[in-house]
Amino acid sequence: MSYVEVKGVAKAYGKRTIIENINVSVAKGQFISIVGASGCGKSTFLRLLLAQELPTHGEIHIDGAPMAQEPGRDHGIVFQRYSVFPHMTVIDNLVAAIAFDTNFWGRLSRARRTEERTKARKTLDRIGLGHVAGQYPADLSGGMLQRLAIAQALASDPKILLLDEPFGALDPGTKIVMHDFLQELRDETGMTVFMITHDLEEAFKLGDRVWAFDKPVWDEEDPEKNAATITYDFDARDDGIPFQTLRERTNVLQAR
Amino acid sequence: MRWINRRPGPVLATVLAALPFLAVLGIYMIGSEMRLAVNPSDKLLPAPTTILSTAERLLTEPDRRSGEILFWLDTWASLRRLLIGVLIASSLALVMGILIGMLPYMRAPFAPFVAVFSMVPPLAVLPILFIMLGLGEVSKVALIVIGIAPFLIRDMSQRVIDLPREQFIKAQTLGASSMAIGLNVILPQVLPRLIGAVRLSLGPAWLFLIAAEAIAADQGLGYRIFLVRRYLAMDVILTYVVWITLLAYLLDFALRQISKRAFPWDGESL
Numbered sequence A: 001m002s003y004v005e006v007k008g009v010a011k012a013y014g015k016r017t018i019i020e021n022i023n024v025s026v027a028k029g030q031f032i033s034i035v036g037a038s039g040c041g042k043s044t045f046l047r048l049l050l051a052q053e054l055p056t057h058g059e060i061h062i063d064g065a066p067m068a069q070e071p072g073r074d075h076g077i078v079f080q081r082y083s084v085f086p087h088m089t090v091i092d093n094l095v096a097a098i099a100f101d102t103n104f105w106g107r108l109s110r111a112r113r114t115e116e117r118t119k120a121r122k123t124l125d126r127i128g129l130g131h132v133a134g135q136y137p138a139d140l141s142g143g144m145l146q147r148l149a150i151a152q153a154l155a156s157d158p159k160i161l162l163l164d165e166p167f168g169a170l171d172p173g174t175k176i177v178m179h180d181f182l183q184e185l186r187d188e189t190g191m192t193v194f195m196i197t198h199d200l201e202e203a204f205k206l207g208d209r210v211w212a213f214d215k216p217v218w219d220e221e222d223p224e225k226n227a228a229t230i231t232y233d234f235d236a237r238d239d240g241i242p243f244q245t246l247r248e249r250t251n252v253l254q255a256r
Numbered sequence B: 001m002r003w004i005n006r007r008p009g010p011v012l013a014t015v016l017a018a019l020p021f022l023a024v025l026g027i028y029m030i031g032s033e034m035r036l037a038v039n040p041s042d043k044l045l046p047a048p049t050t051i052l053s054t055a056e057r058l059l060t061e062p063d064r065r066s067g068e069i070l071f072w073l074d075t076w077a078s079l080r081r082l083l084i085g086v087l088i089a090s091s092l093a094l095v096m097g098i099l100i101g102m103l104p105y106m107r108a109p110f111a112p113f114v115a116v117f118s119m120v121p122p123l124a125v126l127p128i129l130f131i132m133l134g135l136g137e138v139s140k141v142a143l144i145v146i147g148i149a150p151f152l153i154r155d156m157s158q159r160v161i162d163l164p165r166e167q168f169i170k171a172q173t174l175g176a177s178s179m180a181i182g183l184n185v186i187l188p189q190v191l192p193r194l195i196g197a198v199r200l201s202l203g204p205a206w207l208f209l210i211a212a213e214a215i216a217a218d219q220g221l222g223y224r225i226f227l228v229r230r231y232l233a234m235d236v237i238l239t240y241v242v243w244i245t246l247l248a249y250l251l252d253f254a255l256r257q258i259s260k261r262a263f264p265w266d267g268e269s270l
């Protein structure tokens, strides 16, 4: 039943523990929104899910596999910026998702490339980027860039999709269009998604669950002292507030 | 309107660009005329017409002994040394720079070594090169390589480190091996940076070439300048200096054009 299993995870940099005591399990196809104050460790948690860094304590398992030691094709990632390759045209950014994995050199044969370009062309037409297929990312608007980044991440057919403030730099109108885009893709693929956002409305609109990262105990003297954890786990399926129900025990109740 | 917001039109911009050249030429002509008025056989600032006729003689008349036109022989000898040296140095920089920039296991041993090695004054090791490699072509090319490679390697590795980490992560999530990342993500993005760095190191490369030629050579632009210095042949020296400057500028220009054509995704550069 549980697809992503996070058990007793903590991450410290040197002496400073950023997050600790994280125990969650996520079913396949769930959309998790992650909210919380800046600097409380949301991106750190995402890096652990991505296996870009390893937890100081605890374990993370995806689909029952042993814990990943480095990022791989199980993980799809979209950052707020720098997610696509600036030196590749839009269409080649998509083809890269296939090419990079084919062999040691990350190169396709000429025939294979033509074939993959034809496929990529169809994907681009479908997501409304067909007309810029031959252009470079620098020529694209912010919304188009993120659209491409999401399509690229999904093109390698990952097990989980990680989004770190993907729409944080977009204007409100574009954001709404991107929500529709993401929801459509999700309905199609049944992808398990983790998305960090600063926009609560967005978190509840898109997510099945909304996790709030916070410090259960604040130190007056030294705000950096205590570690953060998931303090609330909201059920957001019925559009969230005011309909949400608390889904699991909260860590606040057991704070020291 | 503020001066930071005022721009010259295309015609004025051309005139402004030509102005410093014309000024230098003008000052030279005045100086030359004044000296020649006092002493018509003065050799220090030959009249522009003298330089032109000397240049014409140098470019067209074959040497009496060898029957070859020395000017072109010198040009070819120097250009060959320069291009081979720059080519070796930049290939070395590309490979070493990428490896040092992307692999911690290469950075640990080589980054400090290159940093220290780059502080060795190249001209100070020139005698060592002459002793070890002889007075032929190899030592001259070696001086150019030793002179510019450390800078190029350090610049390249820094460029790799400066690439956004996000791209490395992204490539890994798409299943790329280290080799695939080096080849498809890093290499194409540092190539335009390499061309930029090579353009900057062309100046030093010429310096090392001319220094090596001045000390031990039997042909080459630097050799000729230092040879005719003994006869105070300013007209010959000036012709060669202008020619070297022109060659260096053309090389720089060609590299910039190549960079523009080959990397259309890359931003503008000077």
Ligand SMILES: Nc1ncnc2c1ncn2[C@@H]1O[C@H](COP(=O)(O)OP(=O)(O)O)[C@@H](O)[C@H]1O
Residues within 6 Å of the ligand: A013, A018, A036, A037, A038, A039, A040, A041, A042, A043, A044, A045
């Ligand atoms: N590599 C690192 N080394 C040391 N401290 C780090 C490192 N990465 C992040 N931090 C610290 O961890 C805290 C949480 O960072 P982050 O996860 O980026 O926060 P968020 O994404 O919630 O804004 C920050 O205070 C940051 O300074």
Ligand SMILES: [Mg+2]
Residues within 6 Å of the ligand: A042, A043, A044, A164
């Ligand atoms: Mg963050």
